Amino acid sequence: MPTQRPAHIAMFSIPAAGHVHPGLEVLRELVARGHRVTYAVPAEFADSVTAVGAEIRPWTSTLPTDDRPEAWGEELIDNLEPFLDDAIQALPQLAAAYAGDEPDLVLYDIAAYPAPVLAHRWGVPAVQLSPTMVAWEGYEEEVAEPMLAPLRTSPRGIAYFARFRQWLAEHGLEGTDPERFTARPRRSVVLIPRALQPNADRVDPAVHTFTGSCQGDRAHQGDWTRPAGAERVVLVSLGSTFTDRPAFYRACLAAFGGRPGWHLVLQIGKHVDEAALGPLPANVEVHRWVPQLRVLRQADLFVTHAGMGGSQEGLACGVPMIAVPQAADQFANADMLAGLGVARRVDTDDATADALRAAATELTTDPAVADRFAALHADMAHEGGAPHAADLIEAELPR
Numbered sequence: 337m338p339t340q341r342p343a344h345i346a347m348f349s350i351p352a353a354g355h356v357h358p359g360l361e362v363l364r365e366l367v368a369r370g371h372r373v374t375y376a377v378p379a380e381f382a383d384s385v386t387a388v389g390a391e392i393r394p395w396t397s398t399l400p401t402d403d404r405p406e407a408w409g410e411e412l413i414d415n416l417e418p419f420l421d422d423a424i425q426a427l428p429q430l431a432a433a434y435a436g437d438e439p440d441l442v443l444y445d446i447a448a449y450p451a452p453v454l455a456h457r458w459g460v461p462a463v464q465l466s467p468t469m470v471a472w473e474g475y476e477e478e479v480a481e482p483m484l485a486p487l488r489t490s491p492r493g494i495a496y497f498a499r500f501r502q503w504l505a506e507h508g509l510e511g512t513d514p515e516r517f518t519a520r521p522r523r524s525v526v527l528i529p530r531a532l533q534p535n536a537d538r539v540d541p542a543v544h545t546f547t548g549s550c551q552g553d554r555a556h557q558g559d560w561t562r563p564a565g566a567e568r569v570v571l572v573s574l575g576s577t578f579t580d581r582p583a584f585y586r587a588c589l590a591a592f593g594g595r596p597g598w599h600l601v602l603q604i605g606k607h608v609d610e611a612a613l614g615p616l617p618a619n620v621e622v623h624r625w626v627p628q629l630r631v632l633r634q635a636d637l638f639v640t641h642a643g644m645g646g647s648q649e650g651l652a653c654g655v656p657m658i659a660v661p662q663a664a665d666q667f668a669n670a671d672m673l674a675g676l677g678v679a680r681r682v683d684t685d686d687a688t689a690d691a692l693r694a695a696a697t698e699l700t701t702d703p704a705v706a707d708r709f710a711a712l713h714a715d716m717a718h719e720g721g722a723p724h725a726a727d728l729i730e731a732e733l734p735r
Contacts, residue, residue, distance in 0.1 A: 342370040343733050346439035347390070347465070348430070348451035350422070351378040351397050353576050354645040355445045356385075358467035358527045361550040364388035365726040374439065376430055376451075395429040398422045412483065413492045415664075420500055423449035427507075430454060441733050449518070453507045461732045464521035465725075468528065468644040468665060471519045472538040480515055523732060525725050528648045529716045532672055545728055548719030549652040557627040560601075562634040566619075567597035568700060570637040571655075573628060575646065578662040579605025581684070582612045588639060590689035591696070593617040601631055629653075637696055642670040642679075651678065652716070654709045656699035660687050677708035 345366055349355050356377060363373050367389035375385045379394040386392060399422050400407035408415055427450040434454070442462040444451030455462035471480075487493025500514040509517070523543060530536050530546040562569055572588045574581060585604055592600040594617040602622045604610065610622055628646065632638060632653040640646045642659040647669045650657045657679035659670035673679035680695040699705055720727075 342372065343440040344372045345441050345443060346434065347373065347375045347443040348448040349377045349445040350399060350447045351380060354643050355447060355467055356381050358550065358645055359465045360384060360388050361722040362465065362725040363390050365722045366729065369726060376433060393433045395426055395433060398425055413487055413496060417496060419447055419449065420496065424503055426450050427453060443729065453509065456508055461734065462522065463729055463732050464524040466524050466526045469533050470524055470526055470539060470544050472535040473540065474538060480519065484515065525728050527725065528644060529651060529719060531676060531712055531715060532648060532651065534668065534672065546719055547725040548716050548721055549648050550722040550725060551629060551649065551652060560627055560630045563599050566599035568636040569599045569601065569634060570639060570696065571601045571631045571635045572639040573603040573646065574605065574641040574662060575643050576605065578641065580607035582608045584684060584687055585613055587687055587689050587692060589613060589620060591692035593620050601626060636700055642666040642673065644669055647673055651712065654713065656705050658682055658692060658695045660684055676712065678705055
């Protein structure tokens with residue numbers, strides 16, 4: 337549904353690959369339709385943003401980086417406070433970045449709390465781009481309240497909710513509940529296959545529309561070529577944050593290194609010393625980072641932490657997965673993938689070489705796995721991807 341005129345569309349996100357990358361092809365599509373797209377995100381994502389034709393509006397974040405994953409702490413409140421702290425200090429930066437150049441519509445990631453606040457201030461529509469599952473009817477009672485109830489009576493939790501409400505009130509959103517503010521957008525475009533959404537039949541279609549994977553070619557991330565003679569290629573990646581797992585990587589080497597017909601692509605991240613892995617067999621390549629999508633499109637097996645980005649990429653590429661969840665929503669994602677019949681969940685403590693080999697054999701030899709992928713892809717073919725997402729966003733533009 338094209339607009340009557342080109343518009344200025346502003347996207348807001350946090351500095352995390354799993355939040356930035358899923359929506360880039362949607363922005364590329366909007367740019368191709370003649371819109372001016374600006375992207376408020378810290379400068380380390382400048383290359384990714386400019387590669388799709390958007391203009392970056394950089395700002396400085398205080399969120400813990402991949403270099404300090406331990407800064408996220410171990411309790412739920414440790415995970416919540418940094419996002420609010422970052423939002424409060426980011427809002428003045430973002431307001432200044434758009435002063436005199438306010439957009440016609442705001443797009444925002446689920447963790448970009450300042451974005452709907454600014455949309456309210458500017459009097460423009462806001463559309464959430466969700467890179468992960470969304471709330472369903474009954475979500476608060478079944479998930480949110482049992483999880484948050486202890487916080488509502490703890491000193492840190494009481495202070496957190498009070499500060500969140502005060503911040504919202506200061507910017508014209510008096511009486512707004514923080515949980516509803518974060519989990520209940522007015523309009524949401526969901527950039528995952530509906531198959532990965534828990535309780536999908538209870539998601540409000542008037543609010544949330546699933547568009548499936550919006551991958552593109554990501555040529556700016558580099559290329560990778562399957563080695564000649566490799567009968568099966570396995571990619572191992574734990575994402576970008578919880579990668580300090582040398583024992584796990586050694587288990588993967590023991591499982592696939594030197595195995596006839598197999599080729600192992602092992603991404604180890606920033607923290608692990610490659611020397612700690614020991615001697616590398618000839619069928620193994622080790623990298624700090626790989627162009628994941630390029631590898632997946634040529635792979636036969638994906639050993640993943642089951643972040644939503646990797647989960648939906650593996651699903652879209654038709655690659656069976658061994659899910660080894662590390663944190664947050666990854667445990668639920670691993671169970672979803674296993675329930676779909678295209679993955680096996682193996683927890684970190686159980687990820688021995690024998691367990692990994694057994695799961696790999698099951699997944700790559702069972703014809704039922706290929707049948708499940710065929711059925712899932714038939715359903716996903718109707719979700720529309722980036723063009724459908726762009727249609728939905730254009731429909732929200734002021735006329």
